[in-house]
Amino acid sequence: MEITVSQAEGPKPITIMQVHGNIDSSSFEVFQKRAEELIHGGVHDLIIDLEHVPHMSSAGLRALNQIYNQLRGEKEDQQSVSKGVTSGAYKAPHLKLLAPSSRVAQTLKMSGFDMFLEIHPNLKSALASF
Amino acid sequence: MSWTTWRARRTFRGSLEQLAHLREFVNETAPQFGCNEEDTFAVELACDEAAANVFSHAFGTMPGEIQVELWRHDNTVTVQMKYHGGAFDPLQVPMPDLDVPLEERPIGGLGLYFMRQLMTEVKFEFDTVNGNVLTMHRLLIPESRG
Numbered sequence: 001m002e003i004t005v006s007q008a009e010g011p012k013p014i015t016i017m018q019v020h021g022n023i024d025s026s027s028f029e030v031f032q033k034r035a036e037e038l039i040h041g042g043v044h045d046l047i048i049d050l051e052h053v054p055h056m057s058s059a060g061l062r063a064l065n066q067i068y069n070q071l072r073g074e075k076e077d078q079q080s081v082s083k084g085v086t087s088g089a090y091k092a093p094h095l096k097l098l099a100p101s102s103r104v105a106q107t108l109k110m111s112g113f114d115m116f117l118e119i120h121p122n123l124k125s126a127l128a129s130f
Numbered sequence: 131m132s133w134t135t136w137r138a139r140r141t142f143r144g145s146l147e148q149l150a151h152l153r154e155f156v157n158e159t160a161p162q163f164g165c166n167e168e169d170t171f172a173v174e175l176a177c178d179e180a181a182a183n184v185f186s187h188a189f190g191t192m193p194g195e196i197q198v199e200l201w202r203h204d205n206t207v208t209v210q211m212k213y214h215g216g217a218f219d220p221l222q223v224p225m226p227d228l229d230v231p232l233e234e235r236p237i238g239g240l241g242l243y244f245m246r247q248l249m250t251e252v253k254f255e256f257d258t259v260n261g262n263v264l265t266m267h268r269l270l271i272p273e274s275r276g
Contacts, residue, residue: 022150022153024146024149024150024178024182025146025149025178025182025185025186026146026147026149026150055153055174055175055178057175057178057179057182057241057244058179058240058241058243058244059182059241061240062240103171106171107175107244110244110247110248111240111243111244
């Protein structure tokens with residue numbers, strides 16, 4: 001697995017993590033660790049580019065779950081998040097996904113992760129969503 | 131021609147690095163059994179989840195291996211995984227509640243949930259000769275039925 005990290009120019013620093021390779025039980029730790037390093041290094045807003053991820057299993061989803069939890073804002077109290085998720089009004093404000101393949105999109109849908117995480121077709125729309 | 135003539139078998143070392151090879155095997159074999167893209171995806175992901183679970187928990191520090199067999203009978207594709215090692219008790223795995231927010235969900239259980247979502251039937255058995263036998267059936271969606 002290869003991961004490249006870049007920074008988007010704009011009023012707000014947004015980090016883009018581009019993953020190349022499958023995210024499964026053999027590789028999720030590398031993926032999760034890299035994201036955690038970024039977050040511990042001060043990253044608040046993260047786009048994970050999944051265009052070059054042909055396959056993601058539940059191990060990848062567990063990693064996304066961990067990354068999401070670490071990026072959660074202090075203002076997001078549990079009750080309003082729960083309410084928002086149920087009504088469809090809540091999406092994670094600091095973590096966005098970009099361009100998953102149809103297979104990965106299906107995995108995100110099957111797990112219900114698409115209810116919490118915005119999925120953008122292109123970088124422009126992902127950047128504009130913050 | 132009867133689909134029962136279609137059968138493929140391969141043995142993999144019990145290591146997480148083998149997951150990619152296992153997926154490749156399923157991805158190459160399932161279309162030969164008349165599986166369309168959606169069926170192939172389902173069988174491949176279910177196999178990944180099942181094998182990842184075995185590789186992570188069944189062998190401990192001992193080397194192990196897993197025998198994977200695929201076949202088609204009528205409109206059903208079956209995957210069978212046989213391995214010796216710690217038995218897996220699916221009753222010990224809580225089903226994830228997908229209606230609660232991410233951070234409240236218990237980690238784990240999602241792999242088994244996928245297997246049950248993707249396959250029509252998932253069965254775990256154990257006997258002294260074969261060891262652990264995991265059998266998963268998927269009834270093919272209509273357009274795949276050759």
